[in-house]
Amino acid sequence: MRRLIIAIDGPVGSGKSTIARRVAELLGYAYLDSGAMYRALAWKALQHGVSFDQPRSAAKLEDLAETTHIDLRATPQGMRVLLDGADVTEEIRRPEVSQAASKVALIPGVRRVLVAEQQRAGAGGGVVMEGRDIGTVVFPNADLKIFLDASVEVRAERRRRELQEKEATVELARMIEEVRERDRRDREREASPLAQAADAVYVDNSAMGIEETARLIVMLARQRLSEGTEATRGV
Numbered sequence: 455m456r457r458l459i460i461a462i463d464g465p466v467g468s469g470k471s472t473i474a475r476r477v478a479e480l481l482g483y484a485y486l487d488s489g490a491m492y493r494a495l496a497w498k499a500l501q502h503g504v505s506f507d508q509p510r511s512a513a514k515l516e517d518l519a520e521t522t523h524i525d526l527r528a529t530p531q532g533m534r535v536l537l538d539g540a541d542v543t544e545e546i547r548r549p550e551v552s553q554a555a556s557k558v559a560l561i562p563g564v565r566r567v568l569v570a571e572q573q574r575a576g577a578g579g580g581v582v583m584e585g586r587d588i589g590t591v592v593f594p595n596a597d598l599k600i601f602l603d604a605s606v607e608v609r610a611e612r613r614r615r616e617l618q619e620k621e622a623t624v625e626l627a628r629m630i631e632e633v634r635e636r637d638r639r640d641r642e643r644e645a646s647p648l649a650q651a652a653d654a655v656y657v658d659n660s661a662m663g664i665e666e667t668a669r670l671i672v673m674l675a676r677q678r679l680s681e682g683t684e685a686t687r688g689v
Contacts, residue, residue: 457483458675459595461588464602465648466636467609469659469667473602474534474584476668481675483584485533486526486575488585488592489555491568493546494524494537498555506557516563521555524568526575549622556636560585562645569646586640589651598678599654600671608660609633 460483462474469486478485488576499518527537535543540648545551556563566588572592576583583592589599604612610630617624624632640648650656659667 455678457578458597459579459593460574460600460671460675461593461651462582462584462600462647462652463586463589463650463654464584464600465586465633465640466603467604467612467633469612469664470584470602471665473659473668473671474582476664477675480668480672482580484581486532486583486608486614487535488568488572488588489584490526490533490535490546491524491571492555492559492564493527493551494535494542494615495519495522495564495568496558497542497546498522498537499558500554501658502589506554512561512563512584515558515561515670516567519564519567524571538599540677545652547620551618556639557655560639560643565645575577586648587646589654590649591646593653598671598675599651600674601650601656602667603655603656603658604660606630606633606637627672663668 460477462470462477464470471489473483474487477483477489484550495515495518499506499515502518504514504518506515507670527534533543535546547553569592572583572585572588576593579597585592588618589596589601607630610626610633614624614626614629637648644655656671657667662670
């Protein structure tokens with residue numbers, strides 16, 4: 455049976471990672487978190503004391519990307535992120551790494567290196583990949599593209615709850631401003647800005663749970679598979 459490439463894009467707090475993992479689980483596909491690659495590189499840059507604001511930082515980060523090996527490995531316990539052979543799955547989820555990753559993602563040279571890695575990882579199909587430019591840049595010919603969204607307030611509350619689970623307290627008003635700033639950076643960046651692909655299905659999950667959203671996407675995927683089968687029979 456044909457195995458699809460499913461691209462899920464959307465802004466921070468839209469639930470991309472959790473929903474993409476669930477979709478992959480329901481379909482028996484591999485889950486690829488593109489954002490984990492940027493987080494891993496940002497983590498390495500922080501460990502090496504690389505500044506993200508100096509004029510020469512872009513060149514240093516491009517060099518770092520060229521010499522870094524990031525591996526996304528599926529395990530019974532979930533996806534693990536290996537950075538130069540070391541497991542950094544937990545470390546890259548820290549708030550400071552998230553902020554640094556959004557700056558790393560602005561650099562065209564870094565994106566060029568990591569996009570090539572993402573394309574290699576998903577080329578065989580049977581994958582659910584999520585990020586901010588999967589359907590527009592990484593896999594513009596993906597079999598199914600989803601643009602996942604929710605209101606700023608809902609997304610900020612989700613992010614706040616995530617941090618609370620990690621014993622970090624952030625006021626909702628501050629989180630709303632952080633989400634808006636992240637949206638601005640993602641949509642206005644020069645390299646691969648966040649945008650909905652023309653042929654993507656828009657899904658607003660402000661009032662939907664994880665399972666409901668995931669099953670909706672699975673239904674759309676099965677429709678694509680069915681359409682492909684019917685087209686083959688008609689030849």
